[in-house]
Amino acid sequence: MADTSFDVIVVGGGPGGYVCAIRAAQLGLKTAVVERDRLGGICLNWGCIPTKALLRSSEIWHLMHRLGEYGMSADNFKFDIKKIVERSRGVSQQLSSGVGFLMKKHKITVIPGSAKLVGKAGGKLAVTDNGKVTEYTSKNIVLATGARARTLPGLEPDGLLVWTYREAMVPPSFPKSLLVVGSGAIGIEFASFYRTLGSDVTVVEVMDRVLPVEDEEISTLAAKAFTKQGMKLKTGSTVTALKKGADNVTATVKGKDGKTEDITVDRVILAMGIVGNVENIGLEEAGIKVDRTHVVAGKYGETGVPGVWAIGDLVGAPWLAHKAMHEGVIVAEKIAGVKGVHPLEPSNVAGCTYCWPQVASVGMTEAKAKESGRKIKVGRFPFIGNGKAIALGEAEGLIKTVFDATTGELLGAHMIGAEVTELIQGYVIAKTGELTDQELSHTIFPHPTLSEMMHEAVLAADGAALHI
């Protein structure tokens, strides 16, 4: 008989869950993870990682078309969507096995199956695997069941013509035309991938601009770049109906002006946000509050039931893997009684979108900062002023900083352009360490790097940028 009693059982082996388990094990707690599918969750298997593999292929394809700029030529190059997908699956497979290895290394028991809280008091979990139910006891249960794509009436995926990220990740054939509903990170990344490989892509966004959570200036620049690439953007618009044909779909799109038009495409990708996986995990029986498909948790992941915690996409925004991982660490440390654990500060969580050009940001947008009533100063620096960007042949983009003019606090930073997803962490460190404009100004950035633009964007807030 396998061991059924633990200090911590984490429900869900995604980035929040498996990181929580590792941290708990590091702190000497007897830990288990329940996973109904594959370790690594959506992130490793159906999200962050495999899309990055896909996007890498499309990036290379894009560069192939620019070989002339770099003094090279090639003929007859083509792509095979099956092989691109194969590579992406291979990357996921490798990393998922890696998580399995990490579980072994930390002596974490992996329990296959679906878990459900038993009763009101916490401490008990029923795991169903292939119809067989096993009851486990644990002083602490961490719910990390994640989220899935949101669907709306009339906008339901069928897995064949109407996709979610899951089908979009593994296309059996390459769609010649595509309608993407929703221009958040997921929608835009797929739009970018398919457009770059040559699909005729239309993006419908209900808000008045694409990437609507980003700073407006960055949104505008992104829209300009996407349009230049041939992407069709329909903002302020909604899809009111989907009519499926034999191998195509006709979407009725209602525009800003209230007029409707029909667009016929090979495939539709629904990317209208996510909903938390709150069903069938015993939340109601335990009396755990749910608000709009997400568990209402305290700042340390407390659910109100002693010993039951919740983290990641299951709880509040931002719905990002790195936020889930950090919450996993916080909860594990809280459980172990580590002193001085701080709650997660959402304004210090960066968001990255791996479209082309990339978009990355942290903290307040310029508009939000203004709304907050602060006196602010804004710095901007374009890629065209940076030597490394020009050498790379990536001279389009912008880095923007928003500071509190009185205290010098870095309120937000917003970037668009090559490799900005790798740059944003510099500002995240600055925000977490509470560095002000002065420390950033006095930081010596290595030359020649793209990161010099981050320095210049800080200097620019005082009108002191050097290379513009």
Place this chain on the structure above:
Amino acid sequence: MATNILMPALSPTMEEGKLAKWLVKEGDVVKSGTILAEIETDKATMEFEAVDEGRIGKLLVPAGGDAVKVNAPIAVLLADGEKLGDVNIPAAMSSIKDAVKAVAPAAAPAAAAPAAAAPGAGGAQQTKPPANDGKRVFASPLARRIAAQKGVDISALTGSGPYGRIVKSDVENAKPGTKAAAAGSAASAQSGFATLPDAKLFYKEGSYEEVPHDSMRKAIAKRLTAAKALIPHYYLTVDCNLTALMATREALNAAAPKGKDKVPAYKLSVNDFVLKASAMALIKHPDVNASWTETAILRHKSADVGIAVAIPGGLITPIIFDAQTKGLVEISNAAKDLAGRARDKKLKPSEYEGGGFSVSNLGMFGIKSFTSIINPPQSCIIAVGAGEERAVVVNGKIEVATVMTVTMSCDHRVVDGATGAKFLQTFKQFIEAPASMLL
């Protein structure tokens, strides 16, 4: 019911003081009038009496406790039959946590320093870690900046960040109690003074002896910096011929009755005449005998004249109140008594706070002329130089006369140039013809 004994305010301007010495111990029964402790302010040491009767349950501030805020609990007084256990000491203690920084002598200067260094608005300004028992204070740059702007003493905060680092939220949640409340620092923050560089940067360690500030040095630095920065000073200089005054003084001193020990009953100094002449001129010129407030000028009805007295480690300006009603001998004796008690640090705050005018005399050191910083809330101060023989031109001829140069510093908000000049003219007439003071 148990009551907290609070740190007394020994003067209207006192913000904090040092609990120099306890004269009671825990368990002692006290009644109204029992001397509980000696409290040291920047200028004086005073005895602190019990108001109620009871038993001392707990001394909350150790002897030597520096920078104890006014109205902070310093001891718990138990009523008849009450035990210490009945009283919520932790509550009392926590309420003084902010007010008392134990016996750390270096803690107090930090209280004022960040506020004084506050920049106008986010200007490029380096904030140095404030002293905290000489230990480095770990705080994020943002926390430092906000603390400086809010006037919060960062060394008094407890950090909630990694390794106890003080972060933004610690400063934002800090009670404003650690603020340096002086008008001077608030105003200097408004006017946006640049900070002076730390002098230590310029000298090799070990090449100097470091003399930590005592409370008087801190008070001098704070008050005079504020006075010189905030009061629009201007200066008027006049020469006074002392020939007649010297003769009068000699005659009066010679006539002093002698006691059994052959010590004369009085010995008038030139400065006594200066004090008398000042008092009489002030009554004639109420415009000068005045104080500035934001809404009105206060014209004082009596001539309360301060005398700057050098004492070991600093100076103090005790006041001869109603000097216009006092004769030369009375003024002379009062000045001697005040100066003597000032040197022994036995003055009461009521004897050196307020006043309408001050006299600073460096003539005994051979100083010919100098300028003084106005002593607020007063509006004018005269700087008196040495009476010395000089060649003067009288009716077209050069003569030798004893001359004294007097320079008056005026607060232009209160005293305009002509007003000040007329006062000095009257003063000069009294000095040059001392008999006119009898009129």
